[in-house]
Structures are given as C-alpha cells and as structure tokens.
Amino acid sequence: MAEQDSKRSKTDAAVPVVALAADTSLTDKQRSRCGALTAAFAKACGRQPDFICRAPGRVNLIGEHIDYSGYGVLPMAIEQDILIAVAPNDTNTLNISNVNSKFATRNMSCWPVDIDDTKHEWTNYFLAGYRGLLEHAKCTTPIGLDVVVDGVVPTGSGLSSSSAFVVCAALVAMHANALSFPKTELATVCAKAEHYVGTEGGGMDQTISIMAQPGVGLYIQFHPIRATPAQLPQGGAFVIANTLVEANKYVTAGSCYNKRVVECRAAARILAAKLNIEDAVSVRRLGDVQERAGKSLRDMMDVVDTHLSKDDYTQDDIAKELGITVDEVVATVLSPSTKDQTHFNLHDRARHVFSEAQRVLDFKDATTLADMGRLMDESHASCRDQYHCSCPELDQLTALCREAGAYGSRLTGAGWGGSTVSLVPEDDVDAFLAKIKKGYYEQSPQRLEQVDSALFVTSAGPGACVFTL
Numbered sequence: 427m428a429e430q431d432s433k434r435s436k437t438d439a440a441v442p443v444v445a446l447a448a449d450t451s452l453t454d455k456q457r458s459r460c461g462a463l464t465a466a467f468a469k470a471c472g473r474q475p476d477f478i479c480r481a482p483g484r485v486n487l488i489g490e491h492i493d494y495s496g497y498g499v500l501p502m503a504i505e506q507d508i509l510i511a512v513a514p515n516d517t518n519t520l521n522i523s524n525v526n527s528k529f530a531t532r533n534m535s536c537w538p539v540d541i542d543d544t545k546h547e548w549t550n551y552f553l554a555g556y557r558g559l560l561e562h563a564k565c566t567t568p569i570g571l572d573v574v575v576d577g578v579v580p581t582g583s584g585l586s587s588s589s590a591f592v593v594c595a596a597l598v599a600m601h602a603n604a605l606s607f608p609k610t611e612l613a614t615v616c617a618k619a620e621h622y623v624g625t626e627g628g629g630m631d632q633t634i635s636i637m638a639q640p641g642v643g644l645y646i647q648f649h650p651i652r653a654t655p656a657q658l659p660q661g662g663a664f665v666i667a668n669t670l671v672e673a674n675k676y677v678t679a680g681s682c683y684n685k686r687v688v689e690c691r692a693a694a695r696i697l698a699a700k701l702n703i704e705d706a707v708s709v710r711r712l713g714d715v716q717e718r719a720g721k722s723l724r725d726m727m728d729v730v731d732t733h734l735s736k737d738d739y740t741q742d743d744i745a746k747e748l749g750i751t752v753d754e755v756v757a758t759v760l761s762p763s764t765k766d767q768t769h770f771n772l773h774d775r776a777r778h779v780f781s782e783a784q785r786v787l788d789f790k791d792a793t794t795l796a797d798m799g800r801l802m803d804e805s806h807a808s809c810r811d812q813y814h815c816s817c818p819e820l821d822q823l824t825a826l827c828r829e830a831g832a833y834g835s836r837l838t839g840a841g842w843g844g845s846t847v848s849l850v851p852e853d854d855v856d857a858f859l860a861k862i863k864k865g866y867y868e869q870s871p872q873r874l875e876q877v878d879s880a881l882f883v884t885s886a887g888p889g890a891c892v893f894t895l
C-alpha cells in the first residue's frame with residue numbers, strides 16, 4: 427500500500443492521516459477548536475474521540491457556474507472549515523450532534539440511511555457524504571459511530587460550507603471503516619454524493635476541499651478530475667467580503683441553481699443538433715459540444731449568437747428544436763426539481779459559460795494584477811447580466827471594492843447572495859478593509875455585528891485531512 431502510494435502523483439495520493447499533536451499546518455485557532463471539540467465530544471459521548479476529520483471551505487477566484495458544463499475553474503481553500511470528531515459505538519447507530527445547539531441531534535441506524543432531499547435538514551449533508559462513500563466502497567456493514575460536528579464556514583455565503591461538510595462526512599465514513607481512496611476518486615465520489623442533497627452541482631467545491639495545497643490556487647479540470655497548482659499573484663491579496671444576504675439557492679432549487687444546470691443542458695443539446703454533431707442526443711454539457719465541434723471558445727460564442735434565440739424558450743420550443751416530445755424533454759433534459767419550470771434563457775446562459783471558460787484560461791496566463799482584476803470584473807458583469815445570479819448587494823459591494831482600490835472584484839460561488847472576492851494591492855489591504863467596513867458594514871447594526879467573520883483577507887490553505895488523537 428505504501429509503495430503504491432509513493433508511485434502515485436502527489437495529488438492522487440490518499441488524504442493525509444496525521445497525528446494531531448504532530449501536525450504543523452493547523453493555525454492556533456484551529457488547534458484550539460480541536461481541543462474544544464474533543465472536550466465537547468467527551469461531554470456528549472462520555473469518552474474521547476478516536477479521530478477528527480477536517481475539510482475546508484473555498485473561495486472561487488474565477489470560473490463561475492461552468493464546472494457542470496465541463497469547464498475548468500480556479501478556486502483555493504480557505505482557513506474556515508468543518509471539523510468532525512468521531513468514535514465508534516457498538517450499537518450499530520449513527521448519532522450525529524453539533525457543538526452549536528441550534529442544530530438538533532439525530533440518531534439513526536448506521537445502514538441503510540435515507541435522505542429526504544425535500545426537507546432542509548442540516549444532517550442531510552453529513553448523510554450525503556457518508557452514504558455516497560459507503561455505496562462507492564460497496565460497504566453495507568459499516569460500524570456504528572458517534573460524531574460531533576463543528577463548522578465555521580458561514581452557511582449560504584458562497585464559501586462552500588455544504589461541500590466542506592459532505593467531504594468531511596465522506597472522510598469520516600472512509601476512515602472509520604478502514605477504507606482508503608486516492609484523492610481524485612474521493613473527489614468524484616463526493617461530487618456525486620452531494621446530489622443526494624438535491625443539488626445538481628459540478629465538482630469544483632468537493633475537489634478543492636480535498637485537493638487544495640497551501641499557498642497556491644488550483645486549476646481544476648473535469649471528466650476526469652485533474653488539478654494543477656496555479657501560482658497566486660505576487661503583490662496582490664484576495665479579500666473576501668460577505669454581503670450577509672443568505673443565498674437560498676437550493677431551498678428554491680427549481681428556480682435558481684438547478685434551473686441554470688438544465689438551461690445549460692438544453693442549450694448544449696440544441697447547439698449539438700444545430701452543428702450536426704454525430705449522436706447529438708448523447709451530448710449533456712456545453713463543453714462536449716465545443717469538443718465535438720472542434721471549435722475555439724471564441725468561435726463558440728459566435729455559434730451561440732447565430733443559433734440560439736435571445737428570447738426565452740418554453741418546454742415546447744425546446745421539444746420542437748430537438749424534434750422530440752415535451753415528455754421526452756422532461757425526461758432527458760430537465761430534472762425532477764425543474765420539470766415544472768416554464769421559461770428557459772438559453773442564449774445568455776451559454777454565452778456566459780463560453781466567455782467565462784475563456785476568462786479562466788486568460789486569468790491563469792495573466793502576467794499583471796491589473797489584467798487579473800479586469801478579468802474578475804468581466805466575470806462579475808457576465809454573472810450579473812447573462813447568468814442572472816447576482817443580487818443588488820453583490821453589485822453594490824463589488825462596486826465599492828473597486829472604488830476602494832481593488833484591481834477587480836466579483837461574486838464568488840453560486841451567487842444570489844453570499845460573498846465577493848477582490849484582488850487588492852497587498853500594501854493597501856488595511857486601508858481597503860477600513861473603506862469596506864465603513865462603506866458597507868457600518869451601514870447597519872446587523873452588518874456591523876458580523877463584520878469580523880464577514881470581511882477578511884484570505885490565503886490559500888491546505889486540503890482535507892484526518893487527525894488521529
């Protein structure tokens with residue numbers, strides 16, 4: 427096993443398992459949280475935990491809403507994370523509690539586990555990662571576990587608290603049952619597992635949480651998952667500012683996130699037909715259309731303008747374009763959560779995807795902070811005007827960040843609320859933070875109360891791991 431590991435590339439090794447006492451990557455804050463979590467576990471479960479799993483949230487620097495179309499993205503892991511303390515029990519039950527008492531404890535049989543994705547229940551994220559991992563491992567006799575969760579990635583903030591939780595739970599199931607998978611395989615499993623919560627996301631968030639490396643961004647490509655370190659800019663700092671508008675993109679999944687996924691799928695199917703691509707019905711993603719058409723991203727933007735109407739498409743319009751029935755559209759293009767949607771904007775969604783995919787490549791190759799900033803601004807404008815996933819507060823806050831001296835500023839994550847990320851001259855960070863505090867957070871007592879966790883400079887942290895105690 428060890429020898430096999432050494433033959434694997436660094437990114438395809440298994441998630442590290444390290445003794446907590448010996449780990450050097452933890453910040454003081456994280457170390458003291460591990461101590462507090464161990465004490466909370468002892469109080470709740472009457473014994474010490476065996477191990478603690480850790481998975482970080484992320485900030486996406488550029489490449490929004492394109493992972494599920496098959497295009498590369500460029501996120502980095504942040505310090506904020508989910509920790510889960512674990513010890514086996516001999517009762518074949520799964521007992522899940524949280525250090526924060528607003529999250530109610532749940533007890534259930536450890537196998538099989540049901541997930542009701544119509545209910546917004548906090549433990550669903552745990553169960554999604556847990557079940558996805560065990561199903562992948564074909565493990566139908568997992569051991570019973572007591573787990574206590576401590577998460578500090580703000581929810582609905584675009585910093586991927588959900589995937590950090592799913593990844594952390596998969597690690598719990600893996601380590602507790604003496605299983606092990608390489609990181610890329612684990613990322614693929616976790617991306618699919620999060621669909622149990624009712625979202626149809628791409629794999630960006632789970633992949634960065636697992637594969638992140640300190641000090642660098644990660645250029646992540648999909649099908650199959652590949653991750654390449656991307657050097658972060660010299661002289662620039664990334665600042666996160668949360669609008670504090672909680673993004674409820676999945677509570678109303680049919681009308682927001684999942685709708686974008688199916689708009690992209692419908693656009694892909696229609697473009698494949700228009701371009702006479704062989705076996706066009708098998709096309710699921712805009713990235714497949716480009717690949718099979720053998721065209722550049724810039725050419726694909728012209729293809730969109732030529733072949734897709736700027737008017738909304740109804741289910742009937744999509745059926746006519748594809749030469750199939752509305753029932754077939756529902757079955758092969760839409761999804762259970764979007765089957766009742768009536769109007770689909772295909773032109774603008776597809777235009778965003780191809781242009782954003784090009785911006786990721788340009789950002790990766792950019793040589794100046796000013797160029798990177800400009801691409802971030804363009805990304806925000808495209809999210810706002812073509813993908814319609816911004817909100818007034820995101821527009822206001824990114825504008826304020828630009829005024830305050832950022833090279834560029836954009837929404838990060840799915841949008842409709844949540845956070846912004848700005849590229850700021852390193853030497854001006856303090857002045858920048860002061861201006862944003864005054865211009866946004868001091869505008870209301872509710873905002874000001876949360877400014878310390880909402881506005882911060884971030885640096886690229888390490889990916890997920892298991893700490894033994």
Ligand code: NG1
Pocket residue numbers: 486489490491492493494584585586587588589620625626627628629630631838839840841
């Ligand atoms: P967040 O912001 O974490 O909900 C979602 C998707 C990503 C990606 C981004 C938009 C999940 C778990 N995450 O992220 O895959 O599509 O939106 O770029 O669905």
Ligand code: MG
Pocket residue numbers: 586587588589631
């Ligand atoms: Mg999420």
